[in-house]
Amino acid sequence: MNTREFTELLKGCRPVKDSDGNIIVQSILNMQIVCLTTDKEYSLDTRFANPLTALKASNRSYGEVGFSNEADKEVIVPTQMAVMTKQSAQNHGMTKSGYIGAKTSTTFHDAGCVQGSQGGHFRGTQEFRMLPVSIREMVFDAGKDGDGYSRIYPAIRELGRQTNSNTGEYLDKYFNKYDKKLEQFIAHFERPKNLIGTIVLVDGEIIAIDKFPSFTYAEQVWDIMIRDCYGALAIMSELKSRSTGQEFTETYKELKKSHQANVIDLLEKALKKTKADMTASVHEKLQEVLELTFNATLDTEGHTSGARAPKSYRLESTPSGYVGQVISETEYNHLVSVVKRDKFDPNTLREINELRKMARRQDRFSL
Amino acid sequence: MKNLVLTQNMLSTVKQSLIDGLTIASGSKSSATYYHSKDEQMKAIRTQIKGLYGLSKELPLIIASQKGATGRFVSEVLLNEFKQTQKGGACNIVNPIDWYDNGLSDKALLSVLNNLAGTDNGITYVLRLFIDLKNEKVNNERMRKIVLGFIWGQDNLEFYAMKYRNKIAQILRHVYGVKKTSILLSIAQKQINIHGGNLVGTQKEIGIVNNAILKYFNGDSTRAFKLLLFLFKKSGVEYGETEFPLLSQYQKAQTDITDVHNVPEEVLLGLVSNTKHPQYHTMWTNDLQKEATKAMIRKNVKVTSVNQQVRQTKSTAKLGVTKTVDLQKATDFLALYKTGYETSFTPELNVAINALAEKKRINDFFYKSIGVIIDDSASMTGHKNESKNTPRAIADFTAKVLGKSAEVATYVKTRDEVTDLATSFVELVKSENTARPYDAIFILTDGYENAYDGLTNEVISIYKQETGSQIPIFQISPITSAEMGSNVRKLGQDVVTMAINNPTALQPQITARLLEIDTKMWLENQVVALEAAPVKRTKKITVNA
Numbered sequence: 061m062n063t064r065e066f067t068e069l070l071k072g073c074r075p076v077k078d079s080d081g082n083i084i085v086q087s088i089l090n091m092q093i094v095c096l097t098t099d100k101e102y103s104l105d106t107r108f109a110n111p112l113t114a115l116k117a118s119n120r121s122y123g124e125v126g127f128s129n130e131a132d133k134e135v136i137v138p139t140q141m142a143v144m145t146k147q148s149a150q151n152h153g154m155t156k157s158g159y160i161g162a163k164t165s166t167t168f169h170d171a172g173c174v175q176g177s178q179g180g181h182f183r184g185t186q187e188f189r190m191l192p193v194s195i196r197e198m199v200f201d202a203g204k205d206g207d208g209y210s211r212i213y214p215a216i217r218e219l220g221r222q223t224n225s226n227t228g229e230y231l232d233k234y235f236n237k238y239d240k241k242l243e244q245f246i247a248h249f250e251r252p253k254n255l256i257g258t259i260v261l262v263d264g265e266i267i268a269i270d271k272f273p274s275f276t277y278a279e280q281v282w283d284i285m286i287r288d289c290y291g292a293l294a295i296m297s298e299l300k301s302r303s304t305g306q307e308f309t310e311t312y313k314e315l316k317k318s319h320q321a322n323v324i325d326l327l328e329k330a331l332k333k334t335k336a337d338m339t340a341s342v343h344e345k346l347q348e349v350l351e352l353t354f355n356a357t358l359d360t361e362g363h364t365s366g367a368r369a370p371k372s373y374r375l376e377s378t379p380s381g382y383v384g385q386v387i388s389e390t391e392y393n394h395l396v397s398v399v400k401r402d403k404f405d406p407n408t409l410r411e412i413n414e415l416r417k418m419a420r421r422q423d424r425f426s427l
Numbered sequence: 428m429k430n431l432v433l434t435q436n437m438l439s440t441v442k443q444s445l446i447d448g449l450t451i452a453s454g455s456k457s458s459a460t461y462y463h464s465k466d467e468q469m470k471a472i473r474t475q476i477k478g479l480y481g482l483s484k485e486l487p488l489i490i491a492s493q494k495g496a497t498g499r500f501v502s503e504v505l506l507n508e509f510k511q512t513q514k515g516g517a518c519n520i521v522n523p524i525d526w527y528d529n530g531l532s533d534k535a536l537l538s539v540l541n542n543l544a545g546t547d548n549g550i551t552y553v554l555r556l557f558i559d560l561k562n563e564k565v566n567n568e569r570m571r572k573i574v575l576g577f578i579w580g581q582d583n584l585e586f587y588a589m590k591y592r593n594k595i596a597q598i599l600r601h602v603y604g605v606k607k608t609s610i611l612l613s614i615a616q617k618q619i620n621i622h623g624g625n626l627v628g629t630q631k632e633i634g635i636v637n638n639a640i641l642k643y644f645n646g647d648s649t650r651a652f653k654l655l656l657f658l659f660k661k662s663g664v665e666y667g668e669t670e671f672p673l674l675s676q677y678q679k680a681q682t683d684i685t686d687v688h689n690v691p692e693e694v695l696l697g698l699v700s701n702t703k704h705p706q707y708h709t710m711w712t713n714d715l716q717k718e719a720t721k722a723m724i725r726k727n728v729k730v731t732s733v734n735q736q737v738r739q740t741k742s743t744a745k746l747g748v749t750k751t752v753d754l755q756k757a758t759d760f761l762a763l764y765k766t767g768y769e770t771s772f773t774p775e776l777n778v779a780i781n782a783l784a785e786k787k788r789i790n791d792f793f794y795k796s797i798g799v800i801i802d803d804s805a806s807m808t809g810h811k812n813e814s815k816n817t818p819r820a821i822a823d824f825t826a827k828v829l830g831k832s833a834e835v836a837t838y839v840k841t842r843d844e845v846t847d848l849a850t851s852f853v854e855l856v857k858s859e860n861t862a863r864p865y866d867a868i869f870i871l872t873d874g875y876e877n878a879y880d881g882l883t884n885e886v887i888s889i890y891k892q893e894t895g896s897q898i899p900i901f902q903i904s905p906i907t908s909a910e911m912g913s914n915v916r917k918l919g920q921d922v923v924t925m926a927i928n929n930p931t932a933l934q935p936q937i938t939a940r941l942l943e944i945d946t947k948m949w950l951e952n953q954v955v956a957l958e959a960a961p962v963k964r965t966k967k968i969t970v971n972a
Contacts, residue, residue: 327856
């Protein structure tokens with residue numbers, strides 16, 4: 061086991077900002093996405109193949125997913141990809157991301173069934189989807205501690221509760237119910253050029269962070285990530301009747317009390333202030349997680365091994381509030397995927413950070 | 428025309444239906460979009476037409492005869508009309524004497540068919556409609572006369588026969604029936620092979636030919652017979668170069684495609700890719716041969732439309748062929764813009780776009796000084812369901828047409844990579860010339876804001892509230908769909924949302940909102956226009972028996 065600093069996991073990355081220097085925050089209801097970018101030299105665009113077209117999935121027994129990489133480049137499987145096939149077979153989900161060498165086949169035995177009592181095994185399919193981010197934590201844990209082919213079922217049942225979709229142990233029921241709505245989220249969020257990662261916030265708290273290997277990779281998986289992975293959060297917000305506050309109107313009213321400027325100037329000022337406030341809020345939340353440290357445990361299950369092959373590590377933060385995975389090579393992080401534990405109260409982090417700051421201000425003991 | 432028989436009670440229902448109908452007519456598409464599946468769109472179109480027809484049978488035709496009505500909507504209106512009997516349905520707006528006895532019904536139908544044929548790629552829409560008639564098993568006398576009149580009345584029938592041979596044959600077989608088709612082909616073969624093309628036969632035979640072909644066809648019987656035999660793939664007919672410049676080339680291409688100029692590219696590719704073609708083994712057996720053959724055909728063929736040539740710019744360059752295209756003749760703005768996005772906006776391309784925008788300008792545009800906001804964010808490049816850059820091209824061209832239609836136009840494009848319309852709105856009102864204030868503001872966007880949902884509407888609401896401005900603000904969505912009313916993303920309550928797929932649709936959409944002022948007058952004008960339409964069903968020629 062070794063430790064990884066949060067700042068080290070996302071090194072090289074920075075939030076995408078607008079021409080006024082504000083962090084661009086894209087919102088829907090109470091969910092926000094902040095996109096990350098990096099310098100061109102840190103985007104390994106030619107190294108990895110498109111996971112959605114290079115891989116073919118097959119399996120021989122329940123609870124495992126085998127991938128055959130047909131490309132002459134390596135592939136990193138997006139975190140918790142699912143095989144949802146029309147073949148007469150049991151759909152499966154991965155419990156993590158995976159590394160697969162060029163022209164190589166491998167099987168991940170820590171996957172799980174996601175389609176109740178459906179029987180059969182799939183062959184050579186490319187019908188890929190993603191597991192929703194709202195169950196990412198449970199699925200990560202299931203990959204580590206879960207038992208047998210049914211390890212993901214509790215998470216699917218939880219998804220059904222979260223989204224009123226009566227899934228039971230059938231992930232396809234959730235997709236069948238919400239597919240049209242999920243498709244619209246793709247239009248709602250825009251992928252900026254040179255995207256390398258995303259930070260997702262709900263109710264102003266950071267709940268998931270993803271860093272991809274390259275701009276090209278981010279482009280390849282963007283639609284499926286937005287639709288299948290993050291879309292669940294927006295659906296949950298809608299079900300809870302969350303709505304966007306009229307932040308601009310409030311800001312305008314506040315400014316009007318103290319300014320005599322003409323309407324248009326005041327509108328401009330209020331708009332700038334609204335955006336600056338949003339930036340400040342995200343900035344503050346990011347600041348809080350910067351101090352996080354993760355215990356990293358090597359995970360070899362399924363990944364192609366080799367002296368020069370990237371390694372996969374499971375991540376668990378201290379204090380235990382975030383869980384995830386990193387695929388790295390020497391000190392270079394290709395893919396990072398972190399999610400907040402549902403029960404974790406970010407205020408705990410705030411208190412710890414306060415204490416940490418106080419401790420730093422204290423003088424060392426002396427006489 | 429006698430006065431409309433529309434009662435005051437019906438007026439309010441008709442008004443709303445007309446507005447909805449015009450909105451759908453100019454916003455509907457047959458293909459899927461970012462947000463709507465094909466089936467959903469078709470369902471919405473059919474429901475709308477059924478509703479309009481139920482209200483009064485003239486309404487769908489009146490709406491479909493408007494400029495800007497999409498091909499799909501018009502096709503569906505015609506299909507619906509053909510499915511009904513001529514006397515079926517209630518005539519609640521126009522006086523039935525005018526509709527039935529004075530031939531307004533036929534005029535309306537033919538005007539709509541002309542409207543369909545007059546759109547870009549209109550002929551394909553019409554032929555698809557006729558195939559739909561076959562699929563829906565619609566075969567009544569009115570339909571037969573109109574279909575035959577349209578097909579045999581085409582000036583360019585020789586070209587269409589070559590390009591759409593199977594489709595036209597299928598349609599004719601449906602209209603004539605298998606038995607009559609066989610009789611006509613038998614007569615035609617006899618006339619060509621034995622009588623040298625002259626119409627000689629029993630009175631019954633001549634009667635059949637007259638009724639089935641010649642009363643619709645502007646030409647001699649020999650030409651008609653030869654075309655008929657070509658359509659039904661009957662061999663043994665010679666097509667002379669002077670009489671049939673295109674079909675003679677087609678005949679030549681059946682054995683040698685190397686020096687053929689007047690046969691469409693797709694037809695030549697179809698011929699040479701057939702294993703039975705003599706040149707198949709030397710020109711189409713491997714990728715290298717295929718590329719070389721395609722390049723040769725691209726270089727030789729001279730009957731490719733300008734619009735198609737523009738669309739082929741990228742592939743022509745890829746094939747290594749140099750071809751000069753007269754961009755000024757292009758009428759398809761999507762083709763021009765997409766070529767620009769994919770290659771670059773050359774000065775020639777910009778000139779052609781400008782000229783086309785000038786042609787499409789809306790005459791007597793209601794607003795003289797306008798502000799235009801163009802959403803230039805990533806989502807405007809379209810979705811996998813649509814061809815790339817379609818929404819962006821519609822928005823860019825619409826902005827240009829709006830500029831040409833108004834006297835003064837101020838433009839603002841969104842600056843950053845994500846949609847921030849609120850900032851653009853403030854920028855636009857800031858740059859307003861006080862001497863020439865805006866009469867209207869147009870926001871060209873798919874409606875998906877990224878900063879946060881509803882921000883633009885908040886800014887607009889406060890702007891209107893604080894300045895007391897009554898300026899109309901239109902959101903024009905280039906993501907078109909039939910059920911837009913329920914699903915196109917609206918910016919908010921203070922903005923009127925319209926969906927268009929072509930600037931031509933702007934006027935009917937605006938009209939739809941203006942006709943609220945005097946619905947009856949608007950309807951009367953439409954009926955008068957239909958009555959004055961210079962259309963007729965047949966082009967009669969006389970043949971002496």
